[in-house]
Amino acid sequence: MFVLVVGGGKVGYYLAKELIDSGHEVALMEKDPTRARQIADEIGSIVIPHDGCEGKYLGEAGCNRADVVAAVTGDDEDNLVICQMAKHHFDVPRTIARVNNPKNEVLFRHLGVDELVSPTRMILGSIEQDIPVHELLHLAALGEGELEIIEAHLQAGSPAIGRSPEQLDMPEGCSLFAVVRGGIATPLRPDDVLREGDKVIAIGKQECEALLHGQLIGDPEAVSAG
Amino acid sequence: MKIVIVGCGRVGASCAELWDAAGHEVIVLDIVTRAFERLPSTFGGVAIRGDGTDEDVLRRAGAEGADVLVALTEGDNRNVMSAQLAVEALGVPRVIAKINDPVRAAAYSELGIATLCRTGLMADAINGHLGFPPSGLPGVLAATGHHDGGAHPAAAHGAHEGAGDGATEQEAARRAAVEA
Numbered sequence: 001m002f003v004l005v006v007g008g009g010k011v012g013y014y015l016a017k018e019l020i021d022s023g024h025e026v027a028l029m030e031k032d033p034t035r036a037r038q039i040a041d042e043i044g045s046i047v048i049p050h051d052g053c054e055g056k057y058l059g060e061a062g063c064n065r066a067d068v069v070a071a072v073t074g075d076d077e078d079n080l081v082i083c084q085m086a087k088h089h090f091d092v093p094r095t096i097a098r099v100n101n102p103k104n105e106v107l108f109r110h111l112g113v114d115e116l117v118s119p120t121r122m123i124l125g126s127i128e129q130d131i132p133v134h135e136l137l138h139l140a141a142l143g144e145g146e147l148e149i150i151e152a153h154l155q156a157g158s159p160a161i162g163r164s165p166e167q168l169d170m171p172e173g174c175s176l177f178a179v180v181r182g183g184i185a186t187p188l189r190p191d192d193v194l195r196e197g198d199k200v201i202a203i204g205k206q207e208c209e210a211l212l213h214g215q216l217i218g219d220p221e222a223v224s225a226g
Numbered sequence: 227m228k229i230v231i232v233g234c235g236r237v238g239a240s241c242a243e244l245w246d247a248a249g250h251e252v253i254v255l256d257i258v259t260r261a262f263e264r265l266p267s268t269f270g271g272v273a274i275r276g277d278g279t280d281e282d283v284l285r286r287a288g289a290e291g292a293d294v295l296v297a298l299t300e301g302d303n304r305n306v307m308s309a310q311l312a313v314e315a316l317g318v319p320r321v322i323a324k325i326n327d328p329v330r331a332a333a334y335s336e337l338g339i340a341t342l343c344r345t346g347l348m349a350d351a352i353n354g355h356l357g358f359p360p361s362g363l364p365g366v367l368a369a370t371g372h373h374d375g376g377a378h379p380a381a382a383h384g385a386h387e388g389a390g391d392g393a394t395e396q397e398a399a400r401r402a403a404v405e406a
Contacts, residue, residue, distance in 0.1 A: 053303055055329020077279050077307035081330065084306075089333045103281055107307075110314055 001025065004066040004092075006052030006082045007073030008032070008039050011098060015072060017043055027061050053081050055089065063090040072098045080104075083113040136213055139201070146205055151180075152216035154198045159218040166190040171211040174204030228292045230318070231255065232278030232308045233299035237324075239264035241296065246271045253287050256299075278308040281315055290316045297323040302330055309339045328363045335367035342366050 001024050005016050008030025016028045020043065028043075029052035030036040036049035050057035052071070063069065063085075069092045071082035076099055083095035096115040099105055102124070105116055137151040154161055160168060165176045165188060179188045180199040194200065200216060227250045231238045234256035242254045243266055252271030255278045256262065262273045276283035278297065289295060295312040297305035302325045309323035322340045325331040331343035346363030353360055 053330070054327055055333065056327075059329075075303070077301065077303040080310075081303040081306050084337065085330065085333060088337060089329070101280065107281070107311060107315055111310060 001067045002027075002062070002065060003068045003070060004029070004052075004058075004061055004063055004086075006069065006071045007078075007098075008035050008047070009072070009074055011072040012070075013039055013043075015070060016046065020046070027066075029057065029061055053078050053085070055085060058082075058085055058090065063092065066090070066092050068092070068094045068096065070096045072096075074100070076100050076104050076108075080108055080111065080113065083108075084111060087112050087114075136209065136217065142203070147203060148206055148209075150202045150204065150209070150212065152200045152202065152212070154194060154196055154200060154216065156196055157218055158196070158216060159214075160194045160200070160216050161196050162193060164191050164193050168215050170215065171204065171208040174202060174208045174212055176200050176202045227251070227294060228288070229253070230284070230287065230289045230292045230295040230312070232295065232297045232305070233324075234261040234264060234273070235298060235300065236264065238296075238298040241298070242271060243269060253289070253292070255283070255287055279304050279311065281311050284308070284311060284316060289318060292316075292318050293320065294318070295321045297321070299324075302327055306330070306334060306339070309334075313338060331364045331367060335364070336370055338369045340367065340369045 003019050003024050004027050005012050005019070006029045008028055012028060012030070016026050019026045026046050027048055028039065028046055029048045029050060030039060031049070031051040033049050036047050040047040048057065048061045050060070052058060052061070066086070069083065069086035071079035073079055079097040079099065083097045086092040086095050094114050096117065097108055097113045099108055099116050099118040100120055102118055102121045105118060105121070108116055137153070139149040139151055141148050170176070176188050178185050178201040179192065179194070180201065181195070181197070188200070202212060202216070204212060229245055229250050229252050231242050231252065231254040234242065234254050238254060238256070239261075242252050246252045246269055253274065254262070254265070254271060255274050255276050257275065257277050259275050265273060274287050276287065278284060278299065289312055295309065295318045297308040299305055299308070305323040305325060309321040312318035312321045320340070322342055323334065324342045324344065325334060326344045328343055328345050331341040331346070335341045341364065343364045346361060346365040349361040349363055350365060
């Protein structure tokens with residue numbers, strides 16, 4: 001396969017290297033001449049020291065016979081234009097763009113970029129997956145700061161699932177006042193039965209947090225750690 | 227008319243001044259605050275510091291209800307992206323992008339964006355002055371085609387009908403211009 005890589009930063013450099021190792025034909029475009037020379041010294045004469053956004057140089061790099069164009073510069077607008085030019089002007093069957101601003105994904109996809117790789121989105125995904133699941137989320141502090149509004153996401157294993165607030169052993173000065181279920185918030189009555197996936201909103205003193213955690217999240221280790 | 231100008235360089239600032247003086251509602255964006263020093267003290271429009279390739283920034287600047295967006299930054303690609311966001315995501319009926327690379331200028335006019343290519347415009351201005359034949363490079367190109375994707379998800383909500391209205395408005399404006 002002939003792969004045209006545009007952008008000789010870290011991503012482009014290692015991508016080109018890996019592709020060569022797997023036996024593909026590769027051309028790498030890098031507009032900074034110093035950087036281009038540096039890469040050429042290391043991996044040979046596959047480097048084209050020109051701007052891959054410029055139509056003329058894309059043509060010279062053999063864009064019209066590329067099977068894949070990978071636009072991996074650090075600038076979203078450049079990556080978009082490279083892919084669009086490859087797709088519409090040079091009829092490249094497959095275009096791949098690196099996207100830094102996750103908000104741009106919709107536009108890129110809409111404008112015909114075949115595949116998007118968003119490092120920001122991937123890292124964000126990992127963080128969101130790891131952190132909030134077993135923790136209480138602090139939403140706001142009230143008054144002098146001794147009272148807090150807290151959200152607890154009820155996951156499998158929570159002792160509160162299948163029980164109602166009146167059946168729970170709530171610490172003194174603490175109350176559960178609302179539940180968010182399927183994106184809709186409703187006041188929580190004492191006899192409402194809680195379900196997995198509910199987000200319970202509680203208000204209480206800071207020092208009640210560990211007890212609240214035990215009642216709603218239910219992981220003793222996390223309680224002692226917290 | 228409500229006109230958004232992305233890039234407050236010499237051209238952007240001059241247009242902003244002219245159009246403001248002519249009574250249009252002008253919003254000018256630039257990523258550098260100092261660029262606004264080019265605007266005259268009499269400028270009555272809005273100057274906003276922000277990135278015109280960021281959908282949120284364009285929205286906050288009020289580009290959604292604009293009649294025209296003109297992308298005049300120094301970067302061809304930034305202009306392309308700003309113009310495409312305006313058309314596809316914000317439903318702006320008329321956009322013009324400055325694209326100095328003749329190949330890209332021609333390619334994007336086929337993808338639905340009116341383009342302005344300084345390379346061709348200046349080459350032909352010089353040719354004209356010297357009495358030489360025209361260059362054949364693109365100068366000002368109208369949008370001839372349209373990208374062939376489906377409707378933009380963001381545009382599908384509110385701006386969808388706006389895009390339709392925009393096309394007729396554009397048509398009406400063109401007719402008015404012809405009649406005038």
